[in-house]
Amino acid sequence: MNHKITQKQMEKVHVRIPDAFEQLRQGRISRREFLRTATLLGMSAGAATLAAACTTPEATTGSTSSTGSGEAEAAPAAVGGIVRGGTLRIGMLLQQIDHPARFSWVEAANVARQVGEYLTETGPDNLTRPFLLDSWEANDDVTEWTLNLKQGIKFNNGDELTTDDVMFSFSQWLDEDIGSSMLGLLSYLDGMNSVEQVDDYTIKLHLNSGNIGVPEHLFHYP
Structure with a gap:
């Protein structure tokens, strides 16, 4: 069965995605750049990957490492089985954590992420996906972002996560006296x-200037 993402489907997610797709087709941006742009604009990683596979960039000068064969690389063989249970001991230098919205170095984040989670998550593939958020949408000029929170997420005391909690986090990040x-x-x-x-379950961000990186920025503090 032949699967293809149409321009109309891309436009339904965001009007700028077809432009990025055309740049990919012309070889003006890389597949990695297209995937990052499309996912930041609200397209799922799976749909963006499928869209990127629907075109072959036009020939450009210089050599390329791609063979164009379309063959997937073999996944590395797993080493050993999954070991469950036991104790994992981690040692690292740690600076003082004096405020959850004010980390002086990355070690503090390594501790905080054990007890808190992020609205989004940017993976090693440089793609940003929803985490505590269910989804997000941006308007045409990326000056208004709608953040849709997942429902049914509970704190360890049984309280449900709502936008009251997210608003509190934003208030801490944006308080100049805190200095986040x-x-x-x-x-x-x-x-x-x-x-x-x-x-x-819904928050809107009204930006004073367009910025495509909003979902990535929400992965900096839990």
């Missing part, structure tokens, strides 16, 4: 005035 490093990343927001709580 997120202040620089989120400079396109005019404080909490730019963060709208629509309902228990």
Whole structure:
């Protein structure tokens, strides 16, 4: 069966995805760049991968490592079986964690992620996927982002995660007195005035300038 992502389907996710697809077809951007752009604009990683497979970039000067055969590389063989149970001991230098929205170095994040989770997650493939979020959408000029929270997520005390909790996190990131490093990343927001709580599971971000990197920025603090 032949599967193909049409331009109309890409436009339904976001109007800028077909432009990125055309740049890929012309060889002006790499497959990796297309996948990153498409997923940031709300396309699932699977759909973006399928879309990228629907075209062969036009010939460009210089050599390329791709053979064009379409054959998938063999996956490396697993070494040993899965060991369950036991104790995992990890040793690392750790600076003081004085505020959950103010990490001075990466070691603090290594501790925080054991007890907190992120709205999104950027994997080793450089693709950003929903984590605590169920999905997100951006308007045409990427100045308004709608964040849709997953429902039914519980804290260890049984309380459900809602946008009240997400709004609190944003308030900490955007408080100049706290001095979170997120202040620089989120400079396109005019404080909490730019963060709208629509309902228990929906938040809208109103940016003062377009920025495609919003989903990536939500992976910096749990």
